[in-house]
Amino acid sequence: MLDSVPDNSEPKVTTRGRPRSERARRAILGAAAEVLAEQGLRAMTIEEVATRAGVGKATIYRGWSSKGTLALEAFLDEFLSTQPPIDTGSIEGDVRSALQAWVETVNGTTTGRSLVGLIAEVQLDPELGVAWHHDFVDVVRGQHRRMVDRAIARGELPRGSDVDIMMDLIYGPAYHRLMQGHLALNQEFVELVTAMVVAGAKAGAAVPRVGTLG
Amino acid sequence: MLDSVPDNSEPKVTTRGRPRSERARRAILGAAAEVLAEQGLRAMTIEEVATRAGVGKATIYRGWSSKGTLALEAFLDEFLSTQPPIDTGSIEGDVRSALQAWVETVNGTTTGRSLVGLIAEVQLDPELGVAWHHDFVDVVRGQHRRMVDRAIARGELPRGSDVDIMMDLIYGPAYHRLMQGHLALNQEFVELVTAMVVAGAKAGAAVPRVGTLG
Amino acid sequence: MLDSVPDNSEPKVTTRGRPRSERARRAILGAAAEVLAEQGLRAMTIEEVATRAGVGKATIYRGWSSKGTLALEAFLDEFLSTQPPIDTGSIEGDVRSALQAWVETVNGTTTGRSLVGLIAEVQLDPELGVAWHHDFVDVVRGQHRRMVDRAIARGELPRGSDVDIMMDLIYGPAYHRLMQGHLALNQEFVELVTAMVVAGAKAGAAVPRVGTLG
C-alpha cells in the first residue's frame, strides 16, 4: 500500500487541533498511558484521565475525538520504540529478529496489551481506523517493507516476489495468535514461522499470477 | 454443517441457564442477529434487543451474561454454515477452497462484519473469551486441522510438519488483513497465500525443530 | 380567574409521571427541601439532591422536569400549612390576620425564602409557570377570595366590589416589598395596608366602571 516511508515526523492521530498548552498535552497523555497500563482500554474513561491529569474533560475533547484516538497517541511512541530497526544482513535473520522483538513486547509489556485493545477498538470505531492506519499500520509496514526490499536487492528473494504477501505471512500468524490466543507466542513459533516463510518465499517465485486481478 | 464437530452438539456459549421458553430464546436470538446486522456489535444494546424481541431485559440476562455472549450465539450457526466441509483431494485445492469460502463470507455478508466485531469484543471482555474459544476457535481449527492431517496422510506434506503453524500461516494473513484492513481480501490474495504456504510447507520439512524452549 | 375552590386534592406540579416507588419520592422531596432551605434555589442542583436522596439523577428527571418543579413540590405543602384558614368575623380582622400570617412566614422561615426564589424561577422558566399557577396561585387566591366573598355576604363591603382588585390591593404591596426589598414587612405595614384597603373598599363602591373593558 505504502512504499515510501511516511513522512509523519509528528503523528496525525487526531482530526482536531491539539491543546495549546504543552503542559496539558503532556499531562493528558501521561495520565492516559497510566490508566491504559493499569486498567486496559475498555476500563479507561475520559473522566478518569481528566481527573488524573488535573485537566477538564473539555480540554481532552478539544484535542482528541474519542477514547480511542487518545489511547492511540498514548500508545504510539512507546510501542514503536520497542520495535528497533533491524538489519542483520540476511532475510532469515531479519525476520527472526523482528518477530522476536515483537513477541517480546507483546508478551512482556503493558504496551503489548494496549496493542490488543487498540486493534479491537479500531474494529468498533471507524473514525479511529483512519488514525490507526496512518500512524500505526503504515509506519510499521513501512519498516517491514524495507526489510523485504533489502532481501530482494541482495538477491535472497526472487525479483518478482509479492512483498505484501510476504509481510502478511510473517506478521499475520503473529497477530492471529495474539488476537485468538489459541497458542503461545514463543521462541518456537518465531523459528518455525521464520523457516517456513523464508522457505516458501524462496520456493514460491514461480507462482503463476492469476490474470483476473492487478 | 461441520464434518463432525467434536462433541458440542449444542454450543456452550453461556455459563448460565437458558430461557425457560423456547419462544423467548428464538425471539431474542433473532432480534440480536437483526440488530447485529443492522448496526454492528458496538451499537447493539441489550435494551434494543429486548424491545425488538418483545421480552424483558431480565429474560436476556437470565440466558446470556453479556452483549458479547448473546452476539456470539446469534453469530455462530450462521457463520459456520457458510464454511462448508472441504475435501478436494489435494492440500492446494483444500487451502484454496477454504480461503475462498472464508473470503466470500467476510467480504459479502453482515455475518462477516459480525466476525470482526466479535473478535474485537473478545479482546475487551475476558469472560467472552472462554465462550469464543470453545464455540468458535476450537470448532474452526478442528476443521482446518483435519484438512492438514489428510494432506499428511496422503503424503503431500512431510510427516513431521507442524500442523498448528500451517494453520496459522493459512489463516493468519487472512485475519490480519481482515483486522488491519490494509489490503484487499481478493482472489489474488487467496492464490498467493495458497501457493506460498504449500510451497513453504513442502520445502519446510527440514526445519530444525528447536527444543521446547520458549 | 378561578372562583371555585380548585379540586386539587393532590398537586399537579409535574407534567411527568412520578416515581413508582414512594420511598424514592419521599427521599427526593426531603433532600430537595433540605438543600432548598440550606442553599436556596439558585445554588440547589439536581446532582446534589440526587446524592443526598441516595437516588440516581435519572430518577429525578423521570419525575420532575426541572429544578423548579421539584423545588415547587418540595415547597408547597410546607408553605400552605403556614397559611391557616382565617375567619375572624370581620373583613378588617381577616385581612389583618392573613397578612400577619404571611408576613411571619416570609420573615421567619426558610420556606419564606424559598417563596421568593420560586417566584423568581417562575419568571425564567415558562413551563414552571403552569405548575405554579395551578398549585400555588390558584390555591392561595381561592382562600383569599372566600375571605372577601364572606365580607360581601355580611354586607361589610358593597355588593358590586371587584374582588380581584381587592385581593391585589391586599397582597400586591406585600409581594412588592418582598421582591423589591425596599421596606420592611412589619406590623406597621400590616396595619396600614389593612386600614387603607378596607377604607378604600368601603368607599370605592361608587367607582365608575369604564366602559371600554369587560
Place this chain on the structure above:
Amino acid sequence: MLDSVPDNSEPKVTTRGRPRSERARRAILGAAAEVLAEQGLRAMTIEEVATRAGVGKATIYRGWSSKGTLALEAFLDEFLSTQPPIDTGSIEGDVRSALQAWVETVNGTTTGRSLVGLIAEVQLDPELGVAWHHDFVDVVRGQHRRMVDRAIARGELPRGSDVDIMMDLIYGPAYHRLMQGHLALNQEFVELVTAMVVAGAKAGAAVPRVGTLG
C-alpha cells in the same frame, strides 16, 4: 427623562471599572440588549454577548461582574425613558397616567419582559440587588414619591399620609399581576386601582398609627 433624578448623573450599576474603549462598551451593551430582547435573561450568556459584540469575554468581565449587572445596565436607560415625568395637577390624574405608562411598557415592549427577568434575577443574585436598588428602585420610587408629595402639598391627601404605603398600594398590585400573571394588566385595572387607592388614601387619614412595634 426623569424629573430631576437625585444625583446619579451616571448609573452605578457596576462595582468595577468600565472598558476603556467607548466602542467596546457600546458594542457590549448593544449586544446585550439584543440578546435580552430576543432570548430573555435566562438564555442570555456572556459568551454570546461577547461573540455578538465582537469582544473578548474578559472585556465584559472587566466591566460587569455578572450577567445580571450587564443586563441591568442594558435595560435601564431604555426602561426609564418609557416612564415619563408626570404632573397632571391631580393625584388621581397622576396615578392613572403613571400606571398607564407602566402598563403600556410592560405589556408592549421587550423591555417590559426584561423587567420581569431582572426582578427575578435580583432575587437569586444578592450582589445584583445592590445595583438594582441604587439604579432602579431608588430612582423609580423617587419619581413616585414626588407625585404623592405634590398631592399632599396641594391638600388632596391628608398631611399625615404614609407616602410609602401609598406608593406600594399603587404599584404593588401592578407588580403583583406582572409577576404572578394571574390577571391582565389592562385599562380596567388601571382605573380600579386608581379609584380605590385614591379613595382609600383620602378616607384613610384617620388610621390610628400604631407605635413603632414590629
Place this chain on the structure above:
DNA sequence: TGTTAAACGAGACGGTACGTCACGTCTTCCG
C-alpha cells in the same frame, strides 16, 4: 515620528452541572 505599555480579540484553560444513555438489578403487576 517611533516606542512602548495598555487594553484588546480570541479562545484555551480547569471546573461544575447539565440532561441522556445504557448498564445490570429489582419490583410490580398482568396473563
Place this chain on the structure above:
DNA sequence: CGGAAGACGTGACGTACCGTCTCGTTTAACA
C-alpha cells in the same frame, strides 16, 4: 407464578458556560 415491562441506582457520556488566564495584535499616549 413466570415473565413483560420498566423503574431503580449507578456511572460515564459529551456539551454548555462559567470565570480566569495566556496569547499575539492593535492602538494611542508619550518620548
